[in-house]
Amino acid sequence: MGRFILKCLKCGREYGQEYRLTCEDDNSLLRAEYFEKRLELRDQPGIGRFHSWLPVQEELTTEAGPITYKSEALAKELGLSNLYIGFSGYWPEKGAFIKTCSFKELEAHPTMQLLKESRGKAIVLASAGNTGRAFAHTSALTGIDVYIVVPDSGIPKLWLPEEPTDSIHLISMTPGNDYTDAINLAGRIAKLPGMVPEGGARNVARREGMGTVMLDAAVTIGKMPDHYFQAVGSGTGGISAWEAALRLRDDGRFGSGLPKLQLAQNLPFVPMYSAWQAGRREIIPEIDMKDAKKQIEETYATVLTNRAPPYSVIGGLYDALVDTDGIMYAVTKEEALEAKALFESLEGIDILPPSAVAVASLLKAVEAGNVGKDDTILLNIAGGGFKRLKEDITLFQVEPEVTVRDSDVPLEDLKI
Numbered sequence: 001m002g003r004f005i006l007k008c009l010k011c012g013r014e015y016g017q018e019y020r021l022t023c024e025d026d027n028s029l030l031r032a033e034y035f036e037k038r039l040e041l042r043d044q045p046g047i048g049r050f051h052s053w054l055p056v057q058e059e060l061t062t063e064a065g066p067i068t069y070k071s072e073a074l075a076k077e078l079g080l081s082n083l084y085i086g087f088s089g090y091w092p093e094k095g096a097f098i099k100t101c102s103f104k105e106l107e108a109h110p111t112m113q114l115l116k117e118s119r120g121k122a123i124v125l126a127s128a129g130n131t132g133r134a135f136a137h138t139s140a141l142t143g144i145d146v147y148i149v150v151p152d153s154g155i156p157k158l159w160l161p162e163e164p165t166d167s168i169h170l171i172s173m174t175p176g177n178d179y180t181d182a183i184n185l186a187g188r189i190a191k192l193p194g195m196v197p198e199g200g201a202r203n204v205a206r207r208e209g210m211g212t213v214m215l216d217a218a219v220t221i222g223k224m225p226d227h228y229f230q231a232v233g234s235g236t237g238g239i240s241a242w243e244a245a246l247r248l249r250d251d252g253r254f255g256s257g258l259p260k261l262q263l264a265q266n267l268p269f270v271p272m273y274s275a276w277q278a279g280r281r282e283i284i285p286e287i288d289m290k291d292a293k294k295q296i297e298e299t300y301a302t303v304l305t306n307r308a309p310p311y312s313v314i315g316g317l318y319d320a321l322v323d324t325d326g327i328m329y330a331v332t333k334e335e336a337l338e339a340k341a342l343f344e345s346l347e348g349i350d351i352l353p354p355s356a357v358a359v360a361s362l363l364k365a366v367e368a369g370n371v372g373k374d375d376t377i378l379l380n381i382a383g384g385g386f387k388r389l390k391e392d393i394t395l396f397q398v399e400p401e402v403t404v405r406d407s408d409v410p411l412e413d414l415k416i
C-alpha cells in the first residue's frame, strides 16, 4: 500500500511512490500528495512524528527533529509578544537532538529512507558543508553509501558525532572552486551506474523534511504563524515551509492564512533578493550576481551562496514569495555578527552563521514595521548548538578520499 503520489506542478502528470526528482515530460518539480490529509502525530521521538506527510513507508525512529519554543528574552528586547523560535540543532535542555547541528539532517533521514525503500544503492550530493555533514551522519547510521563533493571551504564543516564509516566517500575540491563547482562535479558523478543524485530542491523528501519545522511550529502554537523568518541560499527551506503551510491549510485545524515568508541573504551575494526587489521571476547573472565568485568569497555565511537556486521554476521560491506576499532582506556581515551576539546572550544557545543572518533580518523587519508587535512570528534558527555539542561529545573529522582541481576532472581519476 502506497502512502502518496507524486504530481508534476506543470502538467499534472502523476507518478507512483518512487525516488523521482522531476517530471519525465517537462523536467518540472514534483509535489507529493499524501493520502492522509489530516496531520496525525506518530509516537516517535523526532521527525518521525510527522510521518503523515513524509514520503517514506516506514516510520523514522531517529531522535533528530525540530523543536519550537516561545521566546522570552529576545521577544522582550524586540517588543514582540508572540515570537516563537524553531530550533534545529543540539540543545538537550530543550529536547533538541540534531547532532549535526542543522536542519539539513531533517532532509537527510527521509531521503536516505526513501532511497532504501526504492532500492537505490548510493547517493551523490554537493554540499557547502552542512548538507554533507548531515548525509555523512545518516550514512554512518544506516551504512548506505554517500558520495559527497565539497569545496575546500566546506571541509572543516565535515565533522561527525561518531567515527566515520567506509560508507562515506568525501571528494574535496581545491581552493578557487565554490559550491556551484561542487554541484557540477556531483552532477557528473551522479550519472555513473548505481548512483542516485540527491537532487536538492527537486528532492521531495528533502523538502518534506525541512517542512517539518513549520509543522512542528503549527502543532506547538496551535495554528500557523503569521510570519516565517529564515536565511536562504537555495531557498528550499522557504519552498518547504510554504508547501507545509499549504497542507496545514487543507487540514483545516491550523488556520487559513499562509505565513508570510520573510527571507534573507547575506551581502554582497544576494541574487534572489536582487531579483525579487526588481519584481523579476528570472535571475539575471550580470545584474543579480555580478562577479559571483568574488562576492561569494566576501560573504560571511557561505552556506547561503548558491549560484543556481530553484527560484524561477514553477513551484519554486518566486512562486512561494508571490503566494505568501513575501519579503526579502539583504544583511551585512556586521548586522549578522551583532544579531548573533544578541541572540546568543538573550536565548542562551550558540547559533550558526546563516541563523545569525536570519536573526538580523528579524531585527530589520521589526524596525521597518514588517511585523506587528502581537503577530505570531516563527524564527527558523536552522542551525545551532555546535558549541553546546562540543561540551558533551568528541567530534571526528571526515577525511577526503580524493581532492580534485576542477569540475571537469576525468571521472576515472576519482577511482569510484
Ligand SMILES: *Cc1c(COP(=O)(O)O)cnc(C)c1O
Pocket (backbone or CB within 6 Å): 102, 103, 104, 130, 131, 231, 232, 233, 234, 235, 236, 237, 238, 303, 304, 352, 354, 355, 382, 383, 384
Ligand atoms: C542550508 C542552510 C540554510 C539555507 O537553506 P535553504 O536551502 O536555502 O533553504 C540556512 N541555514 C542553515 C543553518 C543551513 O544549513
Ligand SMILES: [Zn+2]
Pocket (backbone or CB within 6 Å): 008, 009, 010, 011, 012, 013, 023, 024, 025, 026, 027, 028
Ligand atoms: Zn510534467
